[in-house]
Amino acid sequence: MSQPLINKFVVVGIGLIGGSLATGLKQRxxxxxxxxxxxxxxxxxxxxxxxxxxxxxxSLCDIAxxxxxxxxxxxxxxxxxxxAVLDEIKSCVADSVTITDGxxxxxxxxxxxxxxxxxxxxxxxxGHPIAGSEKSGVTAANPNLYENHRVILTPLENTSTQxxxxxxxxxxxxxxxxxxxSVAEHDEVLGATSHLPHVIAYSLVDTLAQDIKNPNIFRYAxxxxxxxxxxxxxxxxMWHDIMRANKTAIxxxxxxxxxxxxxxxxxxxxxxSSYLLSVFSRAKEARDEFTLMLxxxxxxxxxD
Amino acid sequence: MSQPLINKFVVVGIGLIGGSLATGLKQRxxxxxxxxxxxxxxxxxxxxxxxxxxxxxxSLCDIAxxxxxxxxxxxxxxxxxxxAVLDEIKSCVADSVTITDGxxxxxxxxxxxxxxxxxxxxxxxxGHPIAGSEKSGVTAANPNLYENHRVILTPLENTSTQxxxxxxxxxxxxxxxxxxxSVAEHDEVLGATSHLPHVIAYSLVDTLAQDIKNPNIFRYAxxxxxxxxxxxxxxxxMWHDIMRANKTAIxxxxxxxxxxxxxxxxxxxxxxSSYLLSVFSRAKEARDEFTLMLxxxxxxxxxD
Numbered sequence: 001m002s003q004p005l006i007n008k009f010v011v012v013g014i015g016l017i018g019g020s021l022a023t024g025l026k027q028r029x030x031x032x033x034x035x036x037x038x039x040x041x042x043x044x045x046x047x048x049x050x051x052x053x054x055x056x057x058x059s060l061c062d063i064a065x066x067x068x069x070x071x072x073x074x075x076x077x078x079x080x081x082x083x084a085v086l087d088e089i090k091s092c093v094a095d096s097v098t099i100t101d102g103x104x105x106x107x108x109x110x111x112x113x114x115x116x117x118x119x120x121x122x123x124x125x126x127g128h129p130i131a132g133s134e135k136s137g138v139t140a141a142n143p144n145l146y147e148n149h150r151v152i153l154t155p156l157e158n159t160s161t162q163x164x165x166x167x168x169x170x171x172x173x174x175x176x177x178x179x180x181x182s183v184a185e186h187d188e189v190l191g192a193t194s195h196l197p198h199v200i201a202y203s204l205v206d207t208l209a210q211d212i213k214n215p216n217i218f219r220y221a222x223x224x225x226x227x228x229x230x231x232x233x234x235x236x237x238m239w240h241d242i243m244r245a246n247k248t249a250i251x252x253x254x255x256x257x258x259x260x261x262x263x264x265x266x267x268x269x270x271x272x273s274s275y276l277l278s279v280f281s282r283a284k285e286a287r288d289e290f291t292l293m294l295x296x297x298x299x300x301x302x303x304d
Numbered sequence: 305m306s307q308p309l310i311n312k313f314v315v316v317g318i319g320l321i322g323g324s325l326a327t328g329l330k331q332r333x334x335x336x337x338x339x340x341x342x343x344x345x346x347x348x349x350x351x352x353x354x355x356x357x358x359x360x361x362x363s364l365c366d367i368a369x370x371x372x373x374x375x376x377x378x379x380x381x382x383x384x385x386x387x388a389v390l391d392e393i394k395s396c397v398a399d400s401v402t403i404t405d406g407x408x409x410x411x412x413x414x415x416x417x418x419x420x421x422x423x424x425x426x427x428x429x430x431g432h433p434i435a436g437s438e439k440s441g442v443t444a445a446n447p448n449l450y451e452n453h454r455v456i457l458t459p460l461e462n463t464s465t466q467x468x469x470x471x472x473x474x475x476x477x478x479x480x481x482x483x484x485x486s487v488a489e490h491d492e493v494l495g496a497t498s499h500l501p502h503v504i505a506y507s508l509v510d511t512l513a514q515d516i517k518n519p520n521i522f523r524y525a526x527x528x529x530x531x532x533x534x535x536x537x538x539x540x541x542m543w544h545d546i547m548r549a550n551k552t553a554i555x556x557x558x559x560x561x562x563x564x565x566x567x568x569x570x571x572x573x574x575x576x577s578s579y580l581l582s583v584f585s586r587a588k589e590a591r592d593e594f595t596l597m598l599x600x601x602x603x604x605x606x607x608d
Contacts, residue, residue: 130526150524185520192516193525197532199568200504202587207564209590212496212557216489218594220454221497222434226598227531228501232591236584243572243580253516254569258562260511264503265558268547276547280540283506286513287536290522294530 018076019141024174064092075101108245122160147175191249322380323445328478368396379405412549426464451479495553
């Protein structure tokens with residue numbers, strides 16, 4: 001039998017993102033062993049019992065001595081907890097080990113790594129799988145979560161090619177398409193296409209629940225509303241962290257959105273039909289094009 | 305064979321909403337004949353060729369002489385075109401014919417009927433099926449569109465019980481649950497749960513397409529974004545009409561939303577963790593409760 005791509009795969013934070021990559025690699029024979037690290041020992045027990053990891057510990061330093069070249073540490077904790085994991089890595093992990101992460105914001109991870117290490121070490125490949133679910137926790141782990149999804153890696157000047165290649169191949173094994181861009185572009189693009197929609201969805205549901213004084217308000221909402229608000233069921237702590245970590249880009253895209261919405265409000269108030277029709281038609285066209293692009297990508301993936 | 309519930313079912317405006325009710329009634333043997341009325345003769349031909357209607361005309365008055373008690377006219381044109389149909393009805397339809405509509409705003413239909421008739425006639429039962437799709441047009445007609453969906457009727461003081469009962473049974477035949485409330489409450493509830501989300505979705509997609517100067521912006525959006533923006537693919541003319549027809553309620557709910565979003569913007573700017581966590585948690589809880597309610601309703605419908 002050929003050697004697996006990765007020897008020991010260590011997942012720090014055994015939730016949806018980390019658990020899904022762990023089970024995905026394991027199921028495809030791409031790693032020899034999966035080791036889980038979780039703050040709470042209950043989570044460790046649960047992860048082992050669910051077969052998500054082979055063994056689990058409450059501290060990375062408990063097993064860091066075992067790790068070397070060919071091993072991968074995947075940091076899959078909420079964005080603002082990455083810094084504490086990097087502290088641990090600095091204290092006990094060899095510089096031959098490949099390190100990567102899955103945080104939704106890359107600028108804050110880069111700043112955290114610079115604060116801990118001075119410069120981001122060559123072994124640390126910053127990354128972000130664009131996949132998720134409104135479900136969370138170790139029981140939501142899904143080995144096929146990353147199939148046909150994109151993973152963005154944001155290599156820095158001194159990122160080692162060897163570690164970058166291993167992380168790229170790791171994601172490809174679980175069915176993802178790997179792309180590479182700058183930290184700044186990543187944070188701007190995600191701020192607009194993911195973080196902004198989440199803020200909006202949370203705010204809309206909160207407006208209906210808190211500000212509109214009609215106890216029947218949700219009773220008459222239908223399937224369209226359910227789809228529209230699905231992302232408002234996402235994990236509050238995770239999204240709190242993202243708001244803080246990508247503050248600048250999120251505020252910028254919120255301001256553009258609030259401006260656009262205010263112009264639309266004024267168009268409605270003044271019954272400016274041509275303005276309303278032009279915005280709605282332009283948006284429909286852009287959204288239809290986007291759906292077509294997703295459909296083509298999916299079809300191309302199936303043909304491979 | 306027992307007599308069908310409705311003799312002649314006349315659908316004015318053969319799009320998704322009208323075509324779906326026509327084929328739904330026909331397939332369930334609930335009407336003897338379906339007659340379609342469309343402004344364009346091409347639509348008439350297409351509707352007959354697709355089997356959505358038995359025959360079709362470009363003017364209601366062409367066949368109004370045939371209609372009497374036991375026949376139903378369903379007005380399924382864009383909201384702001386209802387007034388023109390009511391003009392035609394006044395000129396050529398007998399007061400024994402049951403009339404109802406499917407417009408998303410009820411206040412504007414009431415005002416239009418009052419402008420045409422002085423008072424809304426007892427034969428006219430205002431209604432709104434809470435169902436739809438981002439698809440539109442006669443080819444999108446779906447006989448099961450209304451299964452497990454709600455229909456809100458908004459009877460007025462002088463609405464006839466006989467006509468109200470026929471419209472109620474008509475909707476029940478195609479699987480809908482019929483509820484009744486005031487015109488004002490309907491427009492407030494729908495303004496918040498349907499019209500506001502549509503404005504937001506259109507505005508978000510337009511912001512990304514027009515205001516953010518990054519040609520890659522849609523390339524990295526994923527499935528969550530597709531779900532969130534599905535309603536931005538809705539028909540622009542239909543939604544333009546709704547914005548004008550329900551202007552007051554929509555502006556009110558937009559103001560509440562913009563206030564809520566601005567508070568959230570300030571919470572992000574000042575890194576007010578406890579505020580962000582409280583909004584996100586409250587929204588998640590309300591949205592999870594809403595989903596549970598929909599699931600229970602769906603399960604109850606299956607048991608019937």
